[in-house]
Amino acid sequence: MDRIVKETVGLRPFRPSGPRVEAEQMGNKLIVHNYGHGGSGWSLSWGTGNVARNLVMATPERKIAMLGCGTVGIATACLLQESGCEVTIYTKDVPPNVTSNLATGTWSPASRVCDPAVAKPGFEDIWKDATLFSFRRFQFLLGLNDITSWVDEYSVRKEAPGATEPTGGGEQFDIEGLIPERVRLSKKEHPFSADYVTRRSNMMFNIPAYLHHHLQEFLAFGGKVKIREIKKVEDIDALPEKVIVNCMGLGAKPVFNDKEITPVSGQLSCLIPQADIQYKLSTEGANFIARKDGIYMGSNGILGNWDTTPSREQTEKVVTILQDVMKNMRG
Numbered sequence: 001m002d003r004i005v006k007e008t009v010g011l012r013p014f015r016p017s018g019p020r021v022e023a024e025q026m027g028n029k030l031i032v033h034n035y036g037h038g039g040s041g042w043s044l045s046w047g048t049g050n051v052a053r054n055l056v057m058a059t060p061e062r063k064i065a066m067l068g069c070g071t072v073g074i075a076t077a078c079l080l081q082e083s084g085c086e087v088t089i090y091t092k093d094v095p096p097n098v099t100s101n102l103a104t105g106t107w108s109p110a111s112r113v114c115d116p117a118v119a120k121p122g123f124e125d126i127w128k129d130a131t132l133f134s135f136r137r138f139q140f141l142l143g144l145n146d147i148t149s150w151v152d153e154y155s156v157r158k159e160a161p162g163a164t165e166p167t168g169g170g171e172q173f174d175i176e177g178l179i180p181e182r183v184r185l186s187k188k189e190h191p192f193s194a195d196y197v198t199r200r201s202n203m204m205f206n207i208p209a210y211l212h213h214h215l216q217e218f219l220a221f222g223g224k225v226k227i228r229e230i231k232k233v234e235d236i237d238a239l240p241e242k243v244i245v246n247c248m249g250l251g252a253k254p255v256f257n258d259k260e261i262t263p264v265s266g267q268l269s270c271l272i273p274q275a276d277i278q279y280k281l282s283t284e285g286a287n288f289i290a291r292k293d294g295i296y297m298g299s300n301g302i303l304g305n306w307d308t309t310p311s312r313e314q315t316e317k318v319v320t321i322l323q324d325v326m327k328n329m330r331g
């Protein structure tokens with residue numbers, strides 16, 4: 001517990017029908033929405049950004065306003081620049097003060113992306129296209145100061161998870177063969193005391209360096225960032241651009257009266273970084289990921305909770321569970 005240096009609670013922007021990625025004409029402005037990615041916004045940022053870019057490129061406008069400077073807004077802005085647009089980001093906050101900075105940072109394109117029972121027809125196909133686009137894009141970010149990397153991911157459990165184990169929503173979406181399958185390890189192949197241990201390779205994002213890198217790229221390409229809060233649609237009317245891309249995450253709720261979007265809060269508790277620990281592990285009730293900026297333990301998910309006050313009790317819970325796993329490892 002004495003190595004805990006940070007505790008944060010972030011709010012995943014969850015929409016049961018799936019992220020809103022569509023164009024809407026409002027007076028003389030075209031709004032291209034791209035928000036509500038739940039627990040998969042990092043993973044899907046390039047993919048839904050590409051869908052939003054296509055909607056923008058179908059118009060003759062090339063001076064574009066971007067609302068929001070989280071991972072979704074920055075990725076979409078960079079893609080628009082690559083297609084020849086001049087982009088100005090208008091945003092209430094910039095990193096580190098954005099939800100995107102409070103995420104775990106793993107490739108999890110289906111995490112709380114929707115409630116499959118109410119997802120729009122055809123959503124799975126849109127999700128697949130977005131996931132494939134993102135996946136390919138991330139491979140081009142490998143080797144750039146480890147902003148994106150591949151790591152070993154262990155699942156350490158008393159027994160195999162049952163098929164009926166509850167998930168956060170959307171996790172059954174999968175593209176077979178996209179990342180290596182989990183491999184069950186025999187007792188001789190792992191040091192844990194648990195009976196059911198699997199390993200696979202997965203991608204992770206070193207969040208602070210990643211956000212910094214992409215924001216700098218955007219600025220180097222001539223992009224502009226203006227600090228401005230959008231309180232109502234009339235504030236959008238006042239912008240000089242005719243095409244507006246909305247990547248405000250949960251912030252879109254009051255402005256566009258989106259009754260569907262709701263937070264799923266998640267707490268992360270951060271240990272001092274340890275360069276020699278370079279893997280990800282999940283077990284019953286807790287998980288951790290070793291990033292450059294710390295070992296992040298978490299994360300829970302509370303639907304409908306707007307409270308971002310970290311709970312010491314939650315930190316103690318994950319520390320105790322993970323300490324137990326480590327204590328019982330063979331030397």
Ligand SMILES: Cc1cc2nc3c(=O)[nH]c(=O)nc-3n(C[C@H](O)[C@H](O)[C@H](O)COP(=O)(O)OP(=O)(O)OC[C@H]3O[C@@H](n4cnc5c(N)ncnc54)[C@H](O)[C@@H]3O)c2cc1C
Pocket residue numbers: 009010011012013035036037038039040041042043044067068069070071072073090091092093094097098099100101102103104105106107108109228229230231247248249250251252255265266267268298299
């Ligand atoms: C604990 C936790 C763990 C997660 N782990 C993962 C993970 O491992 N992998 C993964 O893929 N995803 C993960 N996520 C999900 C991911 O973080 C989100 O889906 C993603 O951050 C959403 O990005 P965004 O750019 O849409 O929103 P944000 O980062 O919230 O950005 C919104 C932007 O809009 C601006 N804004 C908001 N309101 C206004 C306004 N009124 N006027 C002007 N500007 C405004 C904000 O200032 C900000 O710049 C996790 C989330 C949490 C909370």
